[in-house]
Amino acid sequence: xxxxxxxxxxxxxxxxxxxxxxxxxxxxxxxxxxxxxxxxxxxxxxxxxxxxxxxxxxxxxxxxxxxxxxxxxxxxxxxxxxxxxxxxxxxxxxxxxxxxxxxxxxxxxxxxxxxxxxxxxxxxxxxxxxxxxxxxxxxxxxxxxxxxxxxxxxxxxxxxxxxxxxxxxxxxxxxxxxxxxxxxx
Amino acid sequence: xxxxxxxxxxxxxxxxxxxxxxxxxxxxxxxxxxxxxxxxxxxxxxxxxxxxxxxxxxxxxxxxxxxxxxxxxxxxxxxxxxxxxxxxxxxxxxxxxxxxxxxxxxxxxxxxxxxxxxxxxxxxxxxxxxxxxxxxxxxxxxxxxxxxxxxxxxxxxxxxxxxxxxxxxxxxxxxxxxxxxxxxx
Numbered sequence: 418x419x420x421x422x423x424x425x426x427x428x429x430x431x432x433x434x435x436x437x438x439x440x441x442x443x444x445x446x447x448x449x450x451x452x453x454x455x456x457x458x459x460x461x462x463x464x465x466x467x468x469x470x471x472x473x474x475x476x477x478x479x480x481x482x483x484x485x486x487x488x489x490x491x492x493x494x495x496x497x498x499x500x501x502x503x504x505x506x507x508x509x510x511x512x513x514x515x516x517x518x519x520x521x522x523x524x525x526x527x528x529x530x531x532x533x534x535x536x537x538x539x540x541x542x543x544x545x546x547x548x549x550x551x552x553x554x555x556x557x558x559x560x561x562x563x564x565x566x567x568x569x570x571x572x573x574x575x576x577x578x579x580x581x582x583x584x585x586x587x588x589x590x591x592x593x594x595x596x597x598x599x600x601x602x
Numbered sequence: 603x604x605x606x607x608x609x610x611x612x613x614x615x616x617x618x619x620x621x622x623x624x625x626x627x628x629x630x631x632x633x634x635x636x637x638x639x640x641x642x643x644x645x646x647x648x649x650x651x652x653x654x655x656x657x658x659x660x661x662x663x664x665x666x667x668x669x670x671x672x673x674x675x676x677x678x679x680x681x682x683x684x685x686x687x688x689x690x691x692x693x694x695x696x697x698x699x700x701x702x703x704x705x706x707x708x709x710x711x712x713x714x715x716x717x718x719x720x721x722x723x724x725x726x727x728x729x730x731x732x733x734x735x736x737x738x739x740x741x742x743x744x745x746x747x748x749x750x751x752x753x754x755x756x757x758x759x760x761x762x763x764x765x766x767x768x769x770x771x772x773x774x775x776x777x778x779x780x781x782x783x784x785x786x787x
Contacts, residue, residue: 437712439691439699444706460708466677469733470655472708492651496729498683498706506624514624521629523645523657527622544681546731548654 426462426556427564436464447473451571452562454478455536463553471553474498475543476570482535485597488528488590490551495524495534500541505599506532515601531594557589611647611741612749621649632658636756637747639665640721648738656738659683660728663755667720670782673713673775675736680709680719685726690784691717700786716779742774 420440421429431442447458455477462471476499485505495504497518504524505515517537518524526532528549547554561577577585586593605625606614616627632643640662647656661684670690680689682703689709690700702722703709711717713734732739746762762770771778 437694437714439693439712439715439717440710441689441699441701441703442708444704444708447708460681461679461710465710465712466733467735469677469735470651470731472679472681472731492654494646494657496645496657504626508624509622514626516626518626519629523627523629523632525625525646525650527624527650529622530624532624544729546655546657548651550652550654 426559429566432459432462432465436467445568448559449565449567450559450562451565451567451575452558453576454480454571454574456570457558457562459555459558462555463548466548466553468548468552470546470548471555473545473547473555473558475545475558477536477541478570479539479541480536483533485531485533485594485599486586487531487592487594488547488549488554489592490528491547491549491554491590492528493526493532494544494546495526496544497522498542498544500536500538502534502536502541502543504532504534505601506530507597513599513601515599531597533597533599551590554589554591557585557591560589561585611744614751617644617646617650621652630753633744634750634752635744635747636750636752636760637743638761639663639756639759641755642743642747644740644743647740648733651733651738653733653737655731655733656740658730658732658740658743660730660743661755662721662726664724664726665721668718670716670718670779670784671771672716672777672779673732673734673739674777675713676732676734676739676775677713678711678717679729679731680711681729682707683727683729685721685723687719687721687726687728689717689719690786691715692782698784698786700784716782718782718784736775739774739776742770742776745774746770
């Protein structure tokens, strides 16, 4: 049995438009978006949880360091289920650390802490939960990137138009810090 | 580098007592508890997220159906990373469904929906997020069950003393429904 819904985000989605509805989604079939070389799949958003939390995955190939950024009002979980992901984070006192996470390892980035990550093995997958008192930001990826009905990684990287960087991040509590330097090594 | 903290829940924990501190936890080394045959590992709790959400895993052997229950104020995610778990859920209109979740599959149980699950393969693991407007309930498992420093599944099932069932569940927004019947098959 597969039910599909029409929602504000997708013409057809496995996520019910109506909160309070129990649902199941098969692996890979959440609301999908491409952003650069990565595939982001949303399985639950703020609508499902009274804005308490969300649940999504980020899958990607071995790649470059994601630009440093912070969320002023959003705490973020990095839980790796496949591959290897190096997470960089700086605390409120400016202390920096980095850690290579592999399957089953967990990282927590509190709000306001500048962070970044780099996927270091092909076929990696991160489970993310990103939420805080201000709500959830799971639709950032499809707004900076692009929604897709495809299954799997982007066949070609989706590079956002430059003007999107001036508009989208601030709508989703994302502040990029292009001058940030990691001194961890 | 391994830092350990003393918290209200553990003499030594990988979870910082002080909110706002970034941290990493290796696979299996969160705050652990045994409840019946299962191992519950908490990686983040309400203290870390301003009570927005938590993050934990439930690992267990192939076993029996967990008793039907509901959370009046808590939405719950079931995300299976290993093995196979059958989730049963009833919506507000009394419609029941069940689904076998395997690695990468996702289930969402909104607050107030009666639900249950059964681990159907050995070495299964569920990632759980359980939170709502009333907060988070990750310490339920160690209060009904028992905290442990061991790594791995309980060597013997931990069966709670009967009187605990009259006290602990209501403190953590858990209502057991012993007379509930699943009509899905």
